[in-house]
Amino acid sequence: MKFSAFGERFGDQLGVLQLMDDFAALANSNERTLMLGGGNPACLDEVMEVYQQQLQELSNDKARFNAAFGNYDTPVGRMELVDALVKLLNREYGWGIGREHVALTNGSQNAFFCLFNLFGGRRNDGELQRVLLPMAPEYMGYTDVAVGDRFFTSHRPTIEELPNGLFKYHVDFDAVTVSEDIGAMCVSRPTNPTGNVLTDTEINHLDQLAQDNNVPLIVDNAYGAPFPDITAGNITPNWNENTVMCMSLSKIGLPAVRTGIVIARPEIVRKVGAMNAVMNLSPGGIGPSILAPLVDSGEIITLSREHIRPFYKSQAELAQQHLTTELADTPARLHRPEGAIFVWLWMPDLPIDANELYQRLKKKHVVVVPSENFFPGLESDDWRHKRECLRISVAQPKEILIEGLDIIINEVKSLYAGNA
Numbered sequence: 001m002k003f004s005a006f007g008e009r010f011g012d013q014l015g016v017l018q019l020m021d022d023f024a025a026l027a028n029s030n031e032r033t034l035m036l037g038g039g040n041p042a043c044l045d046e047v048m049e050v051y052q053q054q055l056q057e058l059s060n061d062k063a064r065f066n067a068a069f070g071n072y073d074t075p076v077g078r079m080e081l082v083d084a085l086v087k088l089l090n091r092e093y094g095w096g097i098g099r100e101h102v103a104l105t106n107g108s109q110n111a112f113f114c115l116f117n118l119f120g121g122r123r124n125d126g127e128l129q130r131v132l133l134p135m136a137p138e139y140m141g142y143t144d145v146a147v148g149d150r151f152f153t154s155h156r157p158t159i160e161e162l163p164n165g166l167f168k169y170h171v172d173f174d175a176v177t178v179s180e181d182i183g184a185m186c187v188s189r190p191t192n193p194t195g196n197v198l199t200d201t202e203i204n205h206l207d208q209l210a211q212d213n214n215v216p217l218i219v220d221n222a223y224g225a226p227f228p229d230i231t232a233g234n235i236t237p238n239w240n241e242n243t244v245m246c247m248s249l250s251k252i253g254l255p256a257v258r259t260g261i262v263i264a265r266p267e268i269v270r271k272v273g274a275m276n277a278v279m280n281l282s283p284g285g286i287g288p289s290i291l292a293p294l295v296d297s298g299e300i301i302t303l304s305r306e307h308i309r310p311f312y313k314s315q316a317e318l319a320q321q322h323l324t325t326e327l328a329d330t331p332a333r334l335h336r337p338e339g340a341i342f343v344w345l346w347m348p349d350l351p352i353d354a355n356e357l358y359q360r361l362k363k364k365h366v367v368v369v370p371s372e373n374f375f376p377g378l379e380s381d382d383w384r385h386k387r388e389c390l391r392i393s394v395a396q397p398k399e400i401l402i403e404g405l406d407i408i409i410n411e412v413k414s415l416y417a418g419n420a
């Protein structure tokens with residue numbers, strides 16, 4: 001059997017595959033494992049009950065049920081959700097968008113596969129066009145989506161030291177340049193893995209850079225406003241014809257429905273629709289059917305503000321308090337938790353790499369994600385920091401979170417003390 005070069009790329013060595021396999025194996029093993037690793041959101045009772053109710057109403061309504069389960073939707077997805085999104089985003093933010101600005105996808109991971117390959121890769125003139133990630137660490141799910149040549153390029157951030165064992169990354173605008181071979185720029189905001197939220201000044205600067213160079217700025221808003229709005233402070237997402245805003249139903253608690261949202265100028269939306277048609281005929285309609293009434297009424301914003309956001313805020317505060325107090329006598333520092341569902345621990349000069357720490361913690365039944373995975377576009381850069389951090393999910397119930405953090409804290413302390 002001979003695979004194509006494209007086929008060969010999908011080997012067992014893919015980082016994202018190894019981690020997803022690892023998580024699944026651990027979750028299904030008989031051993032008790034503290035899962036502080038994956039990006040799975042919490043199942044919050046108050047929120048899940050609302051989705052359950054919606055599903056029941058959908059099942060009881062023959063016409064809607066038939067439409068949701070018995071039809072292919074358009075290549076850009078189910079119009080019931082598209083129209084509700086247009087209404088909500090125009091009402092909340094005054095974006096002035098219409099149907100033609102929205103495409104749904106089978107999860108936002110799928111949207112990134114489309115978008116990155118639309119803007120990165122070989123051009124018709126044979127030159128390689130790249131996607132610029134202005135700052136790494138960045139979401140590991142971007143790493144392997146390039147069909148053909150790898151095309152990400154990224155930059156180290158600057159590091160602001162903050163009081164009380166905290167730090168924050170900033171975009172290093174002295175380093176970030178948009179050369180002729182750049183086809184698009186992309187940032188996640190809030191950022192997976194670090195919980196960073198780029199400041200308004202940074203995002204405006206990036207927007208200007210993108211416009212000046214005639215490349216789109218892709219903003220991965222999987223954790224941002226208006227839903228799930230997992231942010232410590234208020235952020236108002238900006239959109240203009242040069243922005244490609246990506247959203248998802250996953251972090252509101254519906255990762256299994258696999259629904260992503262792309263808001264962009266019509267030319268880009270049509271391309272995403274064409275890719276949907278080739279890969280899926282149309283994106284799945286069940287998630288959009290469940291969510292459309294909640295978007296239409298605005299209830300999804302209330303759910304986000306009253307349940308989802310406060311839950312993650314209190315989880316992140318707990319983790320921050322525990323880690324910074326217990327590790328205060330070590331060089332370890334925590335990225336200031338500003339959003340998303342993770343905290344990011346930096347352990348300068350730790351005697352072992354984060355990968356080895358991950359393996360050791362796994363033996364103690366705690367699963368986290370080592371930092372080596374989060375530097376797409378910076379692979380060849382031998383920066384020690386890349387091997388000195390851990391991403392820790394705060395989505396688990398408090399007692400599990402604390403139990404896992406205690407095991408991490410003990411291991412890190414022993415390593416710094418030279419006892420491990």
Ligand SMILES: Cc1ncc(COP(=O)(O)O)c(C=O)c1O
Binds near residue numbers: 039106107191255259
């Ligand atoms: C920043 C970010 N973007 C995109 C995704 C993909 O999400 P989904 O495909 O579930 O919509 C994730 C998932 O964890 C993420 O953290």
